[in-house]
Amino acid sequence: MIDIHTHILPYMDDGAKNVEEALRMIECLEEQGVQTAVCTPHFDPTKGSIEEFMVQREKASLALKTFRLPLILGSETLYDDLLFQYSSLDHICIHNTKYLLLELPYQDQWSDYDFEGIERLINLYHIIPIIAHIERYHFLWKNKKHIKRFMNLGCVMQINAKTIIDKKKRKTALHYIEKGFIDVIGSDSHNMSKRPPNLKYAFVIIEKEIGKSYCDRLQENANLIIRGIRIRNDVSRFMLRGSEF
Numbered sequence: 315m316i317d318i319h320t321h322i323l324p325y326m327d328d329g330a331k332n333v334e335e336a337l338r339m340i341e342c343l344e345e346q347g348v349q350t351a352v353c354t355p356h357f358d359p360t361k362g363s364i365e366e367f368m369v370q371r372e373k374a375s376l377a378l379k380t381f382r383l384p385l386i387l388g389s390e391t392l393y394d395d396l397l398f399q400y401s402s403l404d405h406i407c408i409h410n411t412k413y414l415l416l417e418l419p420y421q422d423q424w425s426d427y428d429f430e431g432i433e434r435l436i437n438l439y440h441i442i443p444i445i446a447h448i449e450r451y452h453f454l455w456k457n458k459k460h461i462k463r464f465m466n467l468g469c470v471m472q473i474n475a476k477t478i479i480d481k482k483k484r485k486t487a488l489h490y491i492e493k494g495f496i497d498v499i500g501s502d503s504h505n506m507s508k509r510p511p512n513l514k515y516a517f518v519i520i521e522k523e524i525g526k527s528y529c530d531r532l533q534e535n536a537n538l539i540i541r542g543i544r545i546r547n548d549v550s551r552f553m554l555r556g557s558e559f
């Protein structure tokens with residue numbers, strides 16, 4: 315299993331408080347069968363530069379270097395017009411790929427102008443946004459048309475494991491997985507108390523409720539993402555750095 319959305323790097327954001335907590339989170343991931351974790355600390359372009367973020371991320375990752383679990387560096391980047399000041403977004407993408415885990419602003423409505431901004435980001439930087447935890451945006455979660463619109467732009471749709479575990483949200487989440495509206499699941503784990511690693515429990519439920527083939531597809535997508543390979547034909551608009559395309 316690969317966890318493509320974690321906040322295990324210490325001292326970066328509201329994730330692991332220190333190296334000890336990061337270590338406990340890593341052990342927990344390993345116990346659940348996670349073989350690779352993508353570290354996606356928050357990057358907010360309104361609060362600092364990519365360069366500053368990279369320095370901090372490098373320092374945090376060095377602190378975890380001695381641990382066994384392979385870690386891949388990335389970010390969870392908050393979408394903002396300030397991103398357009400950069401000549402490249404490669405350093406905040408998942409390492410050696412064009413996949414960028416993108417957090418959307420939490421607003422009630424999403425206009426054509428907002429969609430055009432995402433499209434511009436894709437066209438200018440040749441990136442593939444992974445829309446982080448789509449269940450957390452009210453304008454999006456209950457609106458299949460909006461989900462389809464993001465997918466038609468070439469975006470990858472991610473939900474958190476907790477949304478499957480949570481009985482209130484499970485039905486919609488499973489329905490969306492069956493219908494192909496969800497591409498990948500991440501733990502979005504932040505700590506060992508309120509938001510611990512929990513990927514395995516979500517997959518146990520998915521397998522029981524709708525079948526192993528859906529687990530396999532979601533896990534294969536995570537595998538393809540970290541290798542920089544397209545996961546759907548409509549996510550193939552651009553050459554992915556480091557891949558055969």
Ligand SMILES: [Fe+2]
Binds near residue numbers: 319321
């Ligand atoms: Fe996150």
